[in-house]
Structure formats: C-alpha cells, structure tokens
Amino acid sequence: MKVHFFTQCLIDMFYPHVGMAGVQVLEHLGCDVVVPKKQVCCGQMFSNSGYAATAKDAMKNTIECFEDADYVVSMSGSCAFAMKDEYKDILKDEPAWLARANNLSAKIYEFTEFIVDVLGVTDVGATFNDSVTYHTSCHVTRLLGIKEQPFKLLTNIRGLDYRKLDRMDRCCGFGGTFSIKNPDISAAMTKEKALNIAATGANVVAGADQACLMSIEGMLDRLYKTGEIDRRIKVMHIAELLNCR
Amino acid sequence: MSILYDERPFHTRVKDVMDNQFKVKAIQKAQDVFYTKRKALVEQVPAWEEFRTEAAALRDHTLRNLDYYLNMFAENAEKAGAHVFFANSDKEATDYALEVLRQKEAKMIVKSKSLLTEEISLNEELIKAGINVNETDLAEFILQTDDWNPPSHIVVPALHLERSKIREVFHDKLGYEGTENPEEMTRFVRKFIRKRFLTANVGFTGCNFGVAETGSITIVSNEGNGRMSSSIPRTQIAVMGMERLVPDLASLDVMMELLVRSSVGAKISNYFSLITGPAKPGEADGPEDLHIIIVNNGRTNVLGGEFNSMLRCIHCGACMNICPVYRHITGHAYGSIYPGPMGAVLTPLLVGYEKAGALPYASTLCGECWEHCPVKIPIHELLLKHRENIAEHTNVRPAIEKPIFKTAATMFANSFLYDMGTKAAAVGMKAVAKDDAMPEWMKVLPVAGGWIKSKDMGTMKLHKFRDVYAKYEKNKKKGTF
Numbered sequence: 002m003k004v005h006f007f008t009q010c011l012i013d014m015f016y017p018h019v020g021m022a023g024v025q026v027l028e029h030l031g032c033d034v035v036v037p038k039k040q041v042c043c044g045q046m047f048s049n050s051g052y053a054a055t056a057k058d059a060m061k062n063t064i065e066c067f068e069d070a071d072y073v074v075s076m077s078g079s080c081a082f083a084m085k086d087e088y089k090d091i092l093k094d095e096p097a098w099l100a101r102a103n104n105l106s107a108k109i110y111e112f113t114e115f116i117v118d119v120l121g122v123t124d125v126g127a128t129f130n131d132s133v134t135y136h137t138s139c140h141v142t143r144l145l146g147i148k149e150q151p152f153k154l155l156t157n158i159r160g161l162d163y164r165k166l167d168r169m170d171r172c173c174g175f176g177g178t179f180s181i182k183n184p185d186i187s188a189a190m191t192k193e194k195a196l197n198i199a200a201t202g203a204n205v206v207a208g209a210d211q212a213c214l215m216s217i218e219g220m221l222d223r224l225y226k227t228g229e230i231d232r233r234i235k236v237m238h239i240a241e242l243l244n245c246r
Numbered sequence: 247m248s249i250l251y252d253e254r255p256f257h258t259r260v261k262d263v264m265d266n267q268f269k270v271k272a273i274q275k276a277q278d279v280f281y282t283k284r285k286a287l288v289e290q291v292p293a294w295e296e297f298r299t300e301a302a303a304l305r306d307h308t309l310r311n312l313d314y315y316l317n318m319f320a321e322n323a324e325k326a327g328a329h330v331f332f333a334n335s336d337k338e339a340t341d342y343a344l345e346v347l348r349q350k351e352a353k354m355i356v357k358s359k360s361l362l363t364e365e366i367s368l369n370e371e372l373i374k375a376g377i378n379v380n381e382t383d384l385a386e387f388i389l390q391t392d393d394w395n396p397p398s399h400i401v402v403p404a405l406h407l408e409r410s411k412i413r414e415v416f417h418d419k420l421g422y423e424g425t426e427n428p429e430e431m432t433r434f435v436r437k438f439i440r441k442r443f444l445t446a447n448v449g450f451t452g453c454n455f456g457v458a459e460t461g462s463i464t465i466v467s468n469e470g471n472g473r474m475s476s477s478i479p480r481t482q483i484a485v486m487g488m489e490r491l492v493p494d495l496a497s498l499d500v501m502m503e504l505l506v507r508s509s510v511g512a513k514i515s516n517y518f519s520l521i522t523g524p525a526k527p528g529e530a531d532g533p534e535d536l537h538i539i540i541v542n543n544g545r546t547n548v549l550g551g552e553f554n555s556m557l558r559c560i561h562c563g564a565c566m567n568i569c570p571v572y573r574h575i576t577g578h579a580y581g582s583i584y585p586g587p588m589g590a591v592l593t594p595l596l597v598g599y600e601k602a603g604a605l606p607y608a609s610t611l612c613g614e615c616w617e618h619c620p621v622k623i624p625i626h627e628l629l630l631k632h633r634e635n636i637a638e639h640t641n642v643r644p645a646i647e648k649p650i651f652k653t654a655a656t657m658f659a660n661s662f663l664y665d666m667g668t669k670a671a672a673v674g675m676k677a678v679a680k681d682d683a684m685p686e687w688m689k690v691l692p693v694a695g696g697w698i699k700s701k702d703m704g705t706m707k708l709h710k711f712r713d714v715y716a717k718y719e720k721n722k723k724k725g726t727f
C-alpha cells in the first residue's frame with residue numbers, strides 16, 4: 002500500500018529520528034512510504050494565532066504535496082486536525098482550493114489511527130522493556146476523537162510496563178504560540194503535567210504529538226536539573242516505541 | 247461591579263494572581279472536587295451525549311426564533327400579572343429598577359445571586375441612589391463584606407477564598423468570634439441575613455430560564471435565598487438576559503438535567519423556584535408585585551452573527567471548572583465578571599477588543615471546555631474567530647507581530663526558503679548550545695526567552711529529517727540498508 006508521509010516541520014527540524022521511526026514502522030507494516038520533498042509546514046502555527054490568511058500559502062503548499070496520494074499519514078495529531086478540518090474553513094472562499102482541501106481532508110490520518118483503523122494492526126511486533134506512561138494530546142484525543150488507538154498499540158508492545166498518567170487528557174500547556182505569548186501560564190501547566198508524569202514512576206513518557214512532547218521534555222529536563230524530580234525521564238514519540246524490536 | 251473590574255494589562259493581572267499561590271491552590275482544589283463529582287454523575291447518564299445534542303439544538307432553535315419566544319413570554323407573563331420591561335441597555339435596566347424603588351419608597355433591598363445584575367452595574371447604581379443593598383447568596387455576601395472583593399467564578403464567586411480568609415473577613419467586618427467551621431460561619435450569616443429579608447421591601451433576583459409557554463421565571467439555587475428574595479419582600483424585580491428563554495416546560499426539563507450536573511456535579515439543586523406572576527389573591531407566598539426586566543445590553547449584536555452559539559450559554563460554569571488555563575490564573579486574571587473560557591469569548595463581545603483583546607489568547611485551544619459544555623458551544627473555535635478578527639482588523643496586537651508572521655509564513659510555505667533558513671538557524675543554535683540545549687542566559691531573548699526561562703530547549707538539527715531520509719532512501723535503493 003502506498004502511503005504519503007507528512008513529517009511535521011517540528012520533527013523535521015528538531016527530531017529527525019522520530020520521523021525515521023515513523024517511516025520504518027510503516028515500512029515494517031508493508032507500506033510503500035513516499036515523503037514528498039516539497040512539504041514544509043501545515044500552516045497551523047499561523048492560523049492558530051489568528052493569521053488565517055497568512056497561513057494560506059503553507060496550506061496550499063501542503064495540499065499540492067499530497068494531491069496524488071491515496072493515504073496521507075501525519076506524525077502529528079494537531080497538523081492532521083488542521084488538514085482534516087481547518088483547511089476547509091480557511092479556504093472556503095476559494096472554490097478550486099476548497100475542493101482540493103476536501104480531497105486532502107478525506108485521506109488524512111493521524112499515525113496511530115492509520116495503523117489501527119486502516120491497516121487493522123494492533124500488534125506491530127515491538128518489544129520495549131521499560132516503564133512507560135502516556136500523555137494523550139488534545140488535538141488527537143478531543144478534536145480528532147482518536148481515543149483508543151494509541152492504547153491498543155501500546156498494550157501490545159512486549160515488555161512494556163504501562164503506568165497510567167493522572168488526568169492524561171489535560172492539556173500540557175504547549176498550545177502553539179500560546180507557549181510564546183503566555184510563557185508563564187504555559188510553564189505552570191507543563192510543570193503540573195511533568196510532575197504528574199514523574200509521579201507515575203515511569204522512566205519514559207510517550208505521546209503522538211511532538212509539539213506537546215517537546216514542551217514536556219524541556220520541562221522534565223529542567224526539573225531534573227533543579228532537583229524537583231529525581232530521575233531523568235525519557236520522552237518518546239509512540240512511533241519510536243513501536244519501532245523497537 | 248461592571249463587566250470589567252480590573253483594567254490593568256492582562257500580563258499584570260496574571261502575574262498578580264500567580265504570585266499569590268494561595269488563591270491558585272484554592273481554585274485547583276475546587277476544580278479537582280468538581281471534576282470527580284461531575285464525572286461520576288455524568289457516567290450514570292448513558293444518554294449524556296444525546297442530551298447535550300438535544301440541548302444545543304433547543305438553544306439554537308430558541309435563538310433563531312427569539313423574537314417570537316420573547317413576545318410569547320412577555321404576553322404570558324403579563325397575563326399572569328407580572329410587569330415586563332425590555333431594557334435595551336444597562337442604563338435603561340437600572341433606571342427602570344430605580345423608578346420601581348422610588349414608587350415603592352424602598353430604601354433597602356435584598357438580592358439573590360445574579361450575574362446579569364453585575365453586568366449592568368445594578369449595585370453601584372442603587373448605592374449611588376442611596377439604597378441599602380444586601381447580597382444574600384452566601385458567597386456574594388462574603389464578597390460584599392470583603393469590600394466588594396471581585397468574583398472569580400460565575401457559579402461559585404468566592405471560590406478563591408479559603409475558609410480561614412472568610413473567617414478573617416467576618417471577624418474584622420462583622421465582629422464574628424467563632425471558628426472557621428463552615429456550618430458555624432453559615433449559621434452566623436443566616437442570622438444576619440434573616441433580619442434583612444424581613445425588613446427589605448424589594449427583592450432582586452436573577453432568572454436562570456424564562457419559560458415562554460407559561461411566562462414563568464425560574465431560580466435555581468442551593469441556599470434558599472433565591473426563594474426568600476422572591477417571596478418575603480412585597481415586590482420582586484427579576485432581571486433576565488434576553489437570550490435566557492426556553493420554549494416550554496418540557497425543554498426546561500432538559501436544560502435542568504444538564505445545568506445542575508454540569509455546574510456543581512449534583513443531580514438536583516437544593517432549591518428550584520418556578521414563579522408565574524405575583525401571588526394571586528389568597529395565595530400565601532410570593533410578592534404582590536413582580537417586575538421582569540429583560541436585558542439586551544449588546545446581545546442583539548451577537549445574535550445571528552459568527553458568535554451566535556455563545557448565546558446558547560446557560561451559565562453553568564463547567565468550562566471554568568475544567569479549564570487548564572483558568573486552573574493556573576483563576577478568574578481574577580480575566581478581570582471580568584465573566585471569566586474562564588466562556589468569559590474569554592463573551593467579554594470581548596460585550597466590551598470590545600480594545601479592552602479585552604488579550605483574553606482570546608489566554609487559551610491553548612485544547613477543547614476541553616467544549617467537551618464539557620452542556621450545550622456544546624465550540625468555545626475553542628470562537629476564540630480562534632476572535633483571534634482572526636483581532637489580527638486582521640485591529641491594532642490590539644503589537645505592530646511587529648504581523649510582519650514576523652508574514653515573513654515566517656513565506657518561509658514555511660516554500661521548501662527551498664525553509665531549507666536555507668533552518669540551516670542558518672541550526673548553525674547558529676549549535677554555536678551557542680551547551681550539551682545540545684540552549685543555555686539559560688538566552689532567556690533574555692524575545693520570543694524564545696519566555697520558554698527558556700522555565701523549560702530547556704533542544705537545538706535544531708544540522709541534518710534535518712529530510713536530509714536523513716534522503717540518505718536513507720538512497721542507501722535503500724542501493725540495497726545497503
């Protein structure tokens with residue numbers, strides 16, 4: 002099955018290994034992965050700040066990247082949500098583009114959603130021998146309604162010792178440019194999330210949205226340095242866990 | 247109190263609140279209690295989602311036909327003997343109220359809890375006219391006693407005050423000598439307020455829902471002061487937002503199921519009054535004279551527009567009980583009697599972007615408010631609409647923001663420009679980085695500084711995913727992978 006891959010600019014710039022893990026998991030499951038070179042950013046970071054018109058070029062560029070795709074798999078839940086829902090709204094006054102946005106909307110899948118719902122796989126044959134807790138990002142869970150899929154995949158990883166995170170669905174405080182515009186509020190929220198993660202006793206925290214994970218990682222590292230948490234907690238995208246064999 | 251009670255800049259208000267962690271901890275504790283109680287109750291209602299859908303549809307239907315239902319309501323209320331007055335503005339509403347007080351020669355009034363009376367600055371106007379005003383809702387009473395300490399929540403306005411603080415206020419202002427035991431303090435207040443119920447000749451109340459079919463008003467309360475405000479004084483003045491109607495008693499039932507569960511995590515409220523007109527001859531309870539003031543105050547500007555769904559709001563407070571931002575900044579950082587997610591949408595609609603333009607940004611758009619809202623208001627979408635309006639049509643944001651976004655957007659829409667720009671950035675970051683993280687002194691920088699102050703930031707990679715993948719693909723083709 003041919004699958005077009007949407008990396009997310011954040012993964013591209015800061016976390017290339019996460020992108021590679023995503024590609025390799027899909028290949029392992031028999032997908033023929035295509036990574037369009039033209040892709041950059043879904044545009045959400047602009048539209049979420051109110052600059053919908055400004056975001057249009059990034060959106061159109063993304064639409065063009067995936068014009069011939071049958072399936073598009075996004076490594077980031079919030080970008081997937083933008084492509085599924087927000088493009089249509091922002092491009093509604095440009096009929097030709099609206100049609101192309103609708104076309105993309107119909108074939109965009111978040112990473113865990115694609116594996117479970119389209120490929121029908123819940124056990125990817127991974128092994129990971131450590132304790133893991135999981136943060137369910139808001140865009141994945143609430144806006145895309147992908148609630149069960151990550152857990153179906155996690156529970157089938159051999160050796161994985163799952164630790165439930167208290168209020169796992171509460172926002173981590175990232176919120177795109179919110180973390181820049183309101184850094185103190187954002188930090189207080191992320192700190193509470195990080196302390197909850199530490200309280201699970203897990204050595205690893207995973208998720209399906211790298212932006213949230215980046216914020217959580219930055220906070221966990223800082224709290225370890227200041228001595229507010231007692232151990233280094235590793236942050237991993239769920240694709241990395243699924244790619245451990 | 248007017249809609250805005252604190253007009254300092256948003257960041258100043260936030261800092262003030264965050265420096266007072268007592269207040270923040272009180273709110274967090276309360277949120278946790280609400281969360282657990284509500285969750286348990288909602289899980290007992292298998293058709294909860296259907297209820298929400300029905301309630302949202304009901305509210306939309308009413309809003310679409312608001313003129314029809316308002317007329318029906320007014321006609322039926324008048325038939326039942328009430329006086330109905332449509333107030334276009336806050337001033338018209340308070341002027342009418344003052345005129346009634348003048349006719350009744352009232353010098354002292356009691357009030358049950360009503361946000362709308364805050365919105366129209368009723369207390370201020372009454373006090374200016376020399377009227378002795380008495381809040382009788384326990385929380386409102388506490389706030390009034392504490393020199394009109396502003397409310398931090400629409401349902402539980404004194405949520406930010408801990409028991410010990412309340413005792414202190416009672417001690418200092420009212421000579422209370424008892425303990426901080428809630429029952430004991432409540433008993434004390436009860437004695438205090440009883441006297442006022444018996445002497446006041448006019449009682450003010452809010453109205454949760456007006457029922458068009460019967461012309462009735464409703465008061466949902468947990469303390470019984472609503473019922474006393476409406477039954478002991480000879481005259482009752484009820485103030486109702488023009489959108490707060492339901493077509494009939496059957497729809498009232500749906501709304502009540504949702505309101506109380508969403509609001510305080512209880513199945514029913516302690517008191518529920520359905521009042522149709524004044525007391526009829528021979529009836530023991532109820533006022534001789536009932537005035538209903540229906541307030542517009544800017545609502546028609548919202549009706550039918552892009553923010554129409556906000557008028558579905560039934561003021562349950564569920565969105566602030568769950569909001570992760572409110573959790574850390576409390577109601578006071580919003581500076582508005584309407585705080586939290588609903589307030590971040592509503593306040594700018596009522597007072598404009600110039601004064602409340604920071605509020606729509608006080609959200610991560612996580613959508614948890616929408617998920618908890620009993621009438622399914624897509625609050626996160628409305629906040630985004632506000633941001634669009636602000637960015638495109640106002641000068642509220644710093645002038646530099648637009649060009650920055652424009653430049654960045656051009657770069658992030660073109661892989662060539664993006665590649666060049668990020669390569670340069672990666673080289674720069676690498677040069678200053680310590681152990682693959684940005685050093686802490688960089689917190690002085692604009693934009694990224696706020697992040698670095700409290701969180702570590704990793705570096706951008708010299709070899710981005712696209713480079714690593716290109717190599718991988720090439721090797722795979724060669725069969726070396």
Ligand code: SF4
Pocket residue numbers: 558559560561562563564565566588615618619620621622623
């Ligand atoms: S917006 Fe929804 S959740 Fe918030 S107060 Fe209004 S009805 Fe309740």
